[in-house]
Structure formats: C-alpha cells, structure tokens
Amino acid sequence: MSTQSTRLRIWDRPVRLFHWTLILLVALSFASGKSGAWGLHFVSGYAILTLVLFRILWGFFGSENARFTHFLKSPLAALRQLARLAKRDQDRETSHNPAGGWMVLVLVSLLLVQGLSGLFANHDPGFSYSQHGPLAMKVSEATQESLSAWHVAGQRYMVFAIALHVLAIMLYKLVKGHELVMPMLTGEKLLPEGAKAPRLASGRLALGLLLMAGAAVFLFIRFF
Numbered sequence: 498m499s500t501q502s503t504r505l506r507i508w509d510r511p512v513r514l515f516h517w518t519l520i521l522l523v524a525l526s527f528a529s530g531k532s533g534a535w536g537l538h539f540v541s542g543y544a545i546l547t548l549v550l551f552r553i554l555w556g557f558f559g560s561e562n563a564r565f566t567h568f569l570k571s572p573l574a575a576l577r578q579l580a581r582l583a584k585r586d587q588d589r590e591t592s593h594n595p596a597g598g599w600m601v602l603v604l605v606s607l608l609l610v611q612g613l614s615g616l617f618a619n620h621d622p623g624f625s626y627s628q629h630g631p632l633a634m635k636v637s638e639a640t641q642e643s644l645s646a647w648h649v650a651g652q653r654y655m656v657f658a659i660a661l662h663v664l665a666i667m668l669y670k671l672v673k674g675h676e677l678v679m680p681m682l683t684g685e686k687l688l689p690e691g692a693k694a695p696r697l698a699s700g701r702l703a704l705g706l707l708l709m710a711g712a713a714v715f716l717f718i719r720f721f
C-alpha cells in the first residue's frame with residue numbers, strides 16, 4: 498500500500514455548506530413537526546426544498562466531482578464497491594464512491610418527496626381550519642390524503658436512510674480506514690501521489706443557482 502501524500506481540495510464550499518445546513522434543517526423539521534411549531538416547520542421545509550433544488554442544479558452545472566454524471570456509476574459498480582467493504586485499502590476517491598453516489602441520490606430524492614408532499618399535506622382533510630400545507634386546499638381531498646400519507650411514511654424512510662448513511666461513513670472509517678468526515682468539513686482530502694484535483698466551480702455560480710432555486714420554490718408556492 499503506498500502512502501497518502503497529496504492533500505487536495507475535493508469538496509467546494511457550496512457542497513459543504515449545503516451538507517451541514519441540511520443536517521440542521523432536517524433536525525429542525527423533525528423537532529418542529531413533532532412539537533407542532535408549524536410556522537418553523539414550514540420555513541424549514543421551504544429552506545430544505547430550496548437547498549435540494551440547488552443541489553440538483555449543482556449536480557448538473559457545478560463542480561466536476563459534484564455532478565451526477567461524475568459520481569453516479571452503474572449499480573454493479575456500487576455492488577462491487579460494497580463487496581470490498583471489509584478490505585482495508587487506500588482511499589483514492591475525489592468524489593463519492595459508487596455506493597455512496599447512489600446513497601446521495603436516495604437522500605436527495607427522499608428530501609424532495611418529503612418537502613413536496615408537505616406542501617400538499619393535510620392531516621385532517623375536510624376541515625379547512627386544521628393544520629395543512631400551503632397548497633393543500635388547491636388539490637382534492639384524495640390527493641391531500643395520499644400526499645399526507647407520503648409525508649408521514651417519508652419520515653421513517655428518512656430516518657432509515659440517514660442511519661444507513663452515517664453507519665456507512667463510520668464503517669468506512671473503522672473498517673477501511675477512509676476518513677470522509679474531515680473532507681466534508683474542510684474540503685481537503687489526503688490522496689495518493691498523482692491524484693488529480695477536480696475542477697471546482699465558482700462561488701458566484703453557486704449563489705446564482707441558490708437564488709434561482711429559492712425563487713423557483715417561492716413562485717411554485719405562490720402561483721401553483
């Protein structure tokens with residue numbers, strides 16, 4: 498095994514800010530939903546939708562290694578990756594590994610479904626004064642009911658996916674010796690000599706896309 502000797506910047510600031518802000522917002526959404534602090538729950542949900550939409554745009558137009566085409570590999574590649582989980586080896590990834598890439602897609606999709614279904618959720622259809630999402634009254638009661646069911650069931654899937662995500666990161670550290678958390682904090686990773694740094698996109702582009710995402714969420718809620 499060769500020694501890790503090059504420190505490269507692999508995660509841009511937008512991805513890192515996206516990730517750690519997302520964790521705070523997901524925690525806030527769970528807490529406010531459970532305690533019935535609906536104003537906070539709605540604001541947190543809009544912010545999550547904005548971040549997720551931003552991340553989707555960043556996955557097409559952002560930094561090289563944040564693009565879906567860069568880190569989404571075939572399911573077979575993901576399975577091969579998992580089959581090597583018990584093997585201690587050197588980390589050579591400058592993006593998500595093939596299994597991690599699919600996990601990112603699952604997490605982003607779950608967050609999108611959770612946020613969108615919340616807009617239309619109504620936990621007491623038929624009573625317009627009960628607590629309901631801002632767009633619930635624009636759709637039929639049947640649609641409200643099925644989207645409420647999605648919103649409720651989504652919490653369990655989310656908890657499961659997050660637990661799996663964190664467990665995988667811990668296993669990569671403990672079993673394979675791959676340090677993934679520090680790079681998500683600092684942006685930098687130790688890689689074998691000769692590894693190539695990904696091309697990182699500008700912060701100005703990220704800000705533009707974030708504003709676009711926020712505007713799209715606002716317009717959707719206002720004019721649906």
Ligand code: HEM
Binds near residue numbers: 515
């Ligand atoms: C303390 C808890 C968490 C830790 C330590 C953590 C750590 C990490 C790390 C290290 C990565 C990069 C993995 C890699 O190198 O391939 C990552 C990616 C990611 N995590 Fe977490 N995570 C946590 C919680 C969450 C939560 C609650 C969510 C929200 C559902 C989440 C969503 C994501 C997403 C979407 C990515 C992909 C980031 C991107 O490409 O933009 N994580 N996480």
